[in-house]
Amino acid sequence: MSGKIERGIYYISNAGAPIVMDMLSGESSDGARIGAWSLVDPSGINSYHQQWFIEPVDECADPYDEKYTIRNIKSGSYMDLANTIPYTNGATLIGRARGGDSQHWYIRPDEGGSVRFCNSVTETYLDLNQGTSSKGAVIAGWLWVGYGPSRFNQLWRLERVSRTGEEIREQLKSHPSIGQELMIRRPNAIFIVPPRAILQEIYKQSGLKSTRLRKGLFECDDFAFGLKAAVATWADKNLGADGFSVLCGMMFVDSRHGSHAINWTLSDDTSNPSLLVVEPQDGTIKEAIPSEYTVQSGSF
Secondary structure (H helix, E strand, O other), rough: OOOOOOEEEEEEEEEOOEEEEEEHOOOOOOOOEEEEEOOOOOOOOHHHHEEEEEHHHHOOOOHOOOOOEEHHHHHOOEEEEEOOOOOOOOEEEEEEEOHHHHOEEEEEOOOOOOOOEEEOOOOEEEHHHHHOOOOOOOOEEEEEOOOHHHHHHHHHEEEEEEEEEEHHHHHHOOOOOHHOEEEEEOOOOEEEOHHHHHHHHHHHHHHHHHHOOOOOOEEHHHHHHHHHHHHHHHHHHHOOOOEEEEEEEEEEEEEEEEEEEEEEEEEOOOOOOEEEEEOOOOOOOOOOOOOHHHOOOOOO
């Protein structure tokens, strides 16, 4: 990896051990420890303990000197060190509320596409204790270890899981029935895709299934707006970070039965996502737009 890190949400895995950085238990209290953990099921809510929103602090001409904040999307807390005395080994990696230059990190490219995280105050690097793969293993600030065998303790890989609005538009070009009619309100906005299991749970909790379709009072578009609002409400209650959205769009379609409104999102396969269409009146999810529908417009 070289150059600037794209603003977005990432898994951060160690280059030498099969672990990722985890906001342990999703704890949001100041000083809660960030440790190592095996990758959890990405379809469950615990996966958000392991997802990190990386944003540049200020634009910098030299990527090597670019500083970033790194925020856990479940807890909303920012990566920091328990001890911010410069050049001190062993300061535990923790989460804190926003504030302080010790939450600014250099993300510097290294071998094989890996990176090193250097704290801008202490000038120490994030180091996996003894390179262990034990769950809960300590990650701490440590002076640069060079290029010997222990270098892997300080080498990390980034896997982006978010998409921008423009990327979503590009991905939908393989679905011409919607792609040409899609309105992008925020092309540079950051989106994450809700796993199908979470989307189904959101629908279950929304109460829409027991809501009656009533002419003029609660029609098909009200169901679609209701599910979109339910996704946003779920995110507000369950995700501590902000600055990004959970993808749940709307489509207005025509069929032989008349006009209709449905919801859509994408599968969580970032390399080859499929379109998921949600019928907000009963919660069914299909992997294609029903053939009887002609898309008139769509948005997200």
